[in-house]
Amino acid sequence: MIEGVKHIVAVASGKGGVGKSTVTANLALAMAAEGYRVGLLDADIYGPSQAQMLGIAAGTRPEVVSENSFKPIIAHGLQAMSMALMVDVNEPMVWRGPMVTGAFQQLLNQTLWDDLDYLFIDMPPGTGDIQLTLAQKVPVSGAVIVTTPQDIALLDARKGIEMFRKVNVPVLGVVENMSLHICSNCGHSEPIFGAGGGERIAAQYDTRLLGQLPLQLSIREQADGGRPSVVAEPDGGIAATFREVARAVAAGVESQREEGPSISFGE
Template sequence: MTESIKRIVAVASGKGGVGKSTVTANLALAMAAKGKRVGVLDADIYGPSQAQMMGVDANTRPKIIDEKTMLPIEAHGIKLMSMAFLTDIETAMVWRGPMVSGAFQQLLNQTQWGELDYLFIDMPPGTGDIQLTLAQKVSVSGAVIVTTPQDIALLDARRGIEMFRKVKVPVLGVVENMSTHVCSQCGHNEPIFGDGGGQRIAEQYQTPLLGQLPLSLAIREQSDGGRPTVIADPEGTTFETFSSIVHQIDDSLNAAGDQTSGPSISFE
């Protein structure tokens, strides 16, 4: 049910633990704050986290329309679909790659998304078989790469950029998360994971550094509590950063031209 989705944006990282899901949730909410119709697909089948971040109860289940169609869950004005809505919170997805790919296609295609300007896909970490399959199955408008400044994360971020380039998905830019640590007591900033890493990788691949986000206790608490920073602190500097990022994404895709007929989905 993707015919009415105007643009699909993948949010990816070369490795886990860089805050990709937090960035995805806040990008979606920031885009919705600009008046766009937005959805989020949690494609991290093994470790879905968008349900908790969006404050959806663990026992929530989607309404089934018929044997092959379901309605997305709505939270904070966002349409949301995740494996978390189809399994118990304690269930481990002990699946091989083809099963995960099939689950992703079902979550995407069997959800009645309705009219959307943007669907953000929170992709699983890494650049293996699963990520390649997802990229090949969906006509993605562009990808946002999330990294931290440390060298190990930057190595994996490079692999993420190379993966999208190989499958001819435009890389819209890099978001550097945990750029500096903000002390909750005195407000002192310190680049504990290194300095300037996001800028260097953006320059290397000639793609924009969309924004730099702090390592902040408040951001973690807000995400864990089901109220991401964009809605929990709409007057803060982090909101301004996310607002700037989605503005750049929208401008970039406007310049590239709209998909008037919506994305096409192919199956093998």
């Protein structure tokens, strides 16, 4: 286990642009609102976005405790760590795979996580080096897959589910983002990216649809502004949906634990 962490939940997507990081931030904040001690690790080394989403000022650096350890940044009650807190985010990370996986392992293992119930890891899109390193080196309690109802996104979400299944990480469920657009002027609702995709993929892979989120301007604006929906509008409908998802994730992790260890990790 990672010291100071009880459960690790990976939030992943088969492709970029489906709102995975926004979902991760809100899900972590919703879990904290449910009374758990929660951390968030931004594992997207090439494109870290959690520092901005959590309202952490540019140029903020973690407190170094020793040569090989540092404290996470506290943001909205979460313990947070990201590559954006270690480098100039305006400079591109021109790194090969081994450097990226090394950086990920350092962020995970050298951060002094303080008695977390849940550590959410915002995974980079795809099924590459970091995903395999996570599955092989880290005791992951489960994975949440984020998708949109669009057929192309669902195709890639399937790959994400298959990948976690192959490395014996339980898939806790699917979050369908941008599932419905409601016109702010007339109230007309329209499934711009298609309908029912999350339900179909959950049924196909014998997992569950954890929640559906609308294509709504405020979700994007609040995340970009450093106050995601769960803290910006804690009594709103979006926050309520994320808290339902958080409760479902907690229940899924507990059921995995009750079933006993079924996860094997390679080297």
